[in-house]
Amino acid sequence: MWASIQNIEQPATLLEANKLNDNKNSVLFSGGTYLVAQKSKEVHTLIDINHLIASKIAEEGEQISIGAGVTLQQMEGHFDKDVIGRSAHQSCYSKNIRNQRTIGGEIAQKSTTSQINVLLHAINVNLKVFVNDRTTEVDINSWDGEGIISEIVFAKDRNVDVKGYSVIPSAPPFIVVGYNYTTKMCVIGGRTNGFANFVVEDGKIDEAVEEKLAEFFADDHHGSCNYKRHLVKVALRDFTG
Amino acid sequence: MKVTFTLNGKETKAEFAPGETLFHYLRSQEIYSVKNGCELGECGACTALVDNKAQNSCLIMMHTVEGKKIETVENLGSKNNLHHLQQKFLDEGAVQCGYCTPGMILASEALLRENKQPSTEDIRDALAGNLCRCTGYVKPIKAVSHE
Ligand SMILES: Cc1cc2nc3c(=O)[nH]c(=O)nc-3n(C[C@H](O)[C@H](O)[C@H](O)COP(=O)(O)OP(=O)(O)OC[C@H]3O[C@@H](n4cnc5c(N)ncnc54)[C@H](O)[C@@H]3O)c2cc1C
Ligand code: FES
Ligand code: FES
Numbered sequence: 001m002w003a004s005i006q007n008i009e010q011p012a013t014l015l016e017a018n019k020l021n022d023n024k025n026s027v028l029f030s031g032g033t034y035l036v037a038q039k040s041k042e043v044h045t046l047i048d049i050n051h052l053i054a055s056k057i058a059e060e061g062e063q064i065s066i067g068a069g070v071t072l073q074q075m076e077g078h079f080d081k082d083v084i085g086r087s088a089h090q091s092c093y094s095k096n097i098r099n100q101r102t103i104g105g106e107i108a109q110k111s112t113t114s115q116i117n118v119l120l121h122a123i124n125v126n127l128k129v130f131v132n133d134r135t136t137e138v139d140i141n142s143w144d145g146e147g148i149i150s151e152i153v154f155a156k157d158r159n160v161d162v163k164g165y166s167v168i169p170s171a172p173p174f175i176v177v178g179y180n181y182t183t184k185m186c187v188i189g190g191r192t193n194g195f196a197n198f199v200v201e202d203g204k205i206d207e208a209v210e211e212k213l214a215e216f217f218a219d220d221h222h223g224s225c226n227y228k229r230h231l232v233k234v235a236l237r238d239f240t241g
Numbered sequence: 242m243k244v245t246f247t248l249n250g251k252e253t254k255a256e257f258a259p260g261e262t263l264f265h266y267l268r269s270q271e272i273y274s275v276k277n278g279c280e281l282g283e284c285g286a287c288t289a290l291v292d293n294k295a296q297n298s299c300l301i302m303m304h305t306v307e308g309k310k311i312e313t314v315e316n317l318g319s320k321n322n323l324h325h326l327q328q329k330f331l332d333e334g335a336v337q338c339g340y341c342t343p344g345m346i347l348a349s350e351a352l353l354r355e356n357k358q359p360s361t362e363d364i365r366d367a368l369a370g371n372l373c374r375c376t377g378y379v380k381p382i383k384a385v386s387h388e
Pocket of ligand 3: 335336337338339340341342372373374375376377
């Protein structure tokens with residue numbers, strides 16, 4: 001029971017949903033795996049957007065589009081052994097949860113321990129986001145967190161990989177490294193405050209990046225900052241041979 | 242609030258408070274096979290089938306079940322007429338206290354509905370979100386493998 005909930009709104013349009021989402025006691029609701037587990041007492045109104053966002057994956061010409069309501073399990077099924085399918089699978093040990101958790105919620109939640117989210121940042125997918133009164137397209141690395149994500153769009157032709165390091169396979173990884181072979185962009189997540197990204201040529205990290213990583217990682221029970229920097233280098237060496 | 246859905250094969254109209262989860266509703270209907278392990282989505286003791294897929298009922302808000310097909314273990318078998326998975330769990334000794342068992346059986350049933358011949362890896366994956374504190378996983382996996 002989520003005792004603080006007084007209202008559930010099922011708006012007819014994204015515009016209406018956006019208007020309803022204008023105070024701290026309301027929250028957009030899709031898969032609900034984060035929100036219902038948290039049961040924040042501050043939330044009094046759920047704005048259900050499930051009927052407003054697509055839950056299909058479409059491949060047309062050179063482009064793939066994923067509705068924000070698509071679950072991680074659907075992604076795993078569709079992309080199967082591809083890195084997208086694999087990382088959707090690895091983002092959550094529980095199939096029960098993957099059956100419910102949406103990719104829109106994953107991106108909106110800015111989940112840094114999610115391998116699929118790090119991978120989407122490495123691809124630098126475009127998000128279709130409804131802000132104010134219209135849908136705009138913005139790349140995931142530039143998205144400011146405002147609005148309602150309705151779709152994720154990217155080119156079929158992509159050359160990316162991702163790797164996670166965790167204490168045991170079912171635990172969320174404390175470091176996730178994504179790499180785009182085409183743009184040479186490396187994206188790092190895990191038990192971190194947000195994502196770090198930088199360009200890495202030939203698997204070599206320059207001094208500026210070393211400094212950035214030293215600030216980015218903290219010493220904790222998963223290991224020292226140095227150890228984590230080392231893991232990033234190992235991942236990059238594996239990616240770039 | 243009101244919602245209409247199919248519960249264990251019967252068309253059901255439910256009235257519920259806005260913050261009610263499917264888990265609470267099911268228990269209130271004396272469907273006691275769904276168990277409260279954590280109410281955080283971590284343990285799978287509250288597993289139900291939603292349109293043939295296993296999900297944790299403690300994370301499902303009641304308003305989202307409109308038009309859906311919800312099943313619990315009560316729909317699979319009964320005391321005198323066990324479902325073949327229930328029988329297999331017994332035969333393999335895959336049940337000790339039984340708290341996790343309804344969830345394990347539903348997660349296994351969901352897997353077998355989509356894949357009649359799952360590999361051990363498929364079974365491990367399907368059961369990974371269902372925690373067991375006494376039997377462990379070897380025997381439940383064996384019970385499903387022998388299907
Ligand atoms: C057992 C368990 C394990 C978990 N493990 C992990 C883990 O390892 N790593 C991890 O990162 N998370 C984890 N989570 C948290 C949760 O599953 C993720 O945050 C998930 O991405 C939430 O997706 P959802 O569709 O369920 O979103 P919801 O819970 O519905 O929403 C999440 C947030 O996103 C917003 N939102 C949802 N959809 C949209 C949209 N289309 N546009 C804009 N905003 C939107 C909501 O307002 C909310 O703030 C776990 C949760 C559980 C219960
Ligand atoms: S009680 Fe629902 S997952 Fe634990
Ligand atoms: S049999 Fe007791 S928790 Fe699994």
